[in-house]
Amino acid sequence: MSVTMRFLAVVAVSSGLAPGAAQAHQPQQAQPQQVQQPQQAQPQPPQQAKQAKFSPAERDAKAREYFTDTVLKTQNNRPVKFYSDTLKGKVVVLSFMYTHCGDACPLITAKLVQVKNDLGEAFGRDVRFISISVDPEQDTPEELVKYARKFHPAHPEWIYLTGAKPGIEHVVKKLGAFSDSVENHSTAIIIGSPQQGRWKKVRPDAPVKVIAEELRQLVAGEIEVRRTAAAAAPGNARQP
Numbered sequence: 001m002s003v004t005m006r007f008l009a010v011v012a013v014s015s016g017l018a019p020g021a022a023q024a025h026q027p028q029q030a031q032p033q034q035v036q037q038p039q040q041a042q043p044q045p046p047q048q049a050k051q052a053k054f055s056p057a058e059r060d061a062k063a064r065e066y067f068t069d070t071v072l073k074t075q076n077n078r079p080v081k082f083y084s085d086t087l088k089g090k091v092v093v094l095s096f097m098y099t100h101c102g103d104a105c106p107l108i109t110a111k112l113v114q115v116k117n118d119l120g121e122a123f124g125r126d127v128r129f130i131s132i133s134v135d136p137e138q139d140t141p142e143e144l145v146k147y148a149r150k151f152h153p154a155h156p157e158w159i160y161l162t163g164a165k166p167g168i169e170h171v172v173k174k175l176g177a178f179s180d181s182v183e184n185h186s187t188a189i190i191i192g193s194p195q196q197g198r199w200k201k202v203r204p205d206a207p208v209k210v211i212a213e214e215l216r217q218l219v220a221g222e223i224e225v226r227r228t229a230a231a232a233a234p235g236n237a238r239q240p
Contacts, residue, residue, distance in 0.1 A: 056195065069081035076145075091128070092193070093189060095112060097133060106151075111211075112131075119215060127215055134168070134172065188202065189204055202214065
């Protein structure tokens with residue numbers, strides 16, 4: 001099995017992000033009584049335990065290999081490499097939208113604004129939001145800017161992505177959220193930390209504080225990973 005496929009297996013087991021795993025459906029307004037909180041952590045399967053043994057450099061290389069550095073464009077018309085420029089080095093929140101959506105997308109974006117406010121200073125410093133257009137042929141950078149302005153002030157750590165259709169489709173498939181129909185796109189919110197190899201899909205009707213707390217736990221894990229890596233760096237080892 002190749003390195004790429006081994007990493008795919010790790011991602012699929014730990015997060016359900018295997019290509020084709022999206023549960024796309026007709027976007028509907030979230031019903032409070034149907035709230036499903038993210039599942040509690042389960043014992044690590046063998047593949048995930050193996051992932052935990054990777055060094056930070058190895059995990060970074062495997063994450064780049066899996067998610068790829070497909071070039072997309074931000075709402076500011078800036079070319080970015082998907083993994084290196086958007087995922088790397090942050091706890092991330094990924095969502096899927098299109099600017100002329102009249103039901104689920106505005107509700108999900110409004111929910112994320114609430115999550116952003118709940119995070120306070122952690123948003124931007126530790127957490128980045130990435131909203132990916134599933135209709136890149138219609139959603140130019142200019143249209144993304146107009147859409148974002150309806151919900152929140154511009155912020156460098158809330159990135160909207162569009163680009164060539166093949167590139168967007170490739171990225172969305174990697175995230176397990178591809179659908180042949182724009183209207184039936186996935187409404188799942190994906191939260192994760194590439195540095196820790198931890199990923200989770202969250203229903204869009206999960207409570208704001210539940211999502212924010214999940215992100216805080218990922219941030220705490222990220223800080224611990226950095227501390228451990230720094231302690232293990234050459235020159236920092238304790239003398240006998």
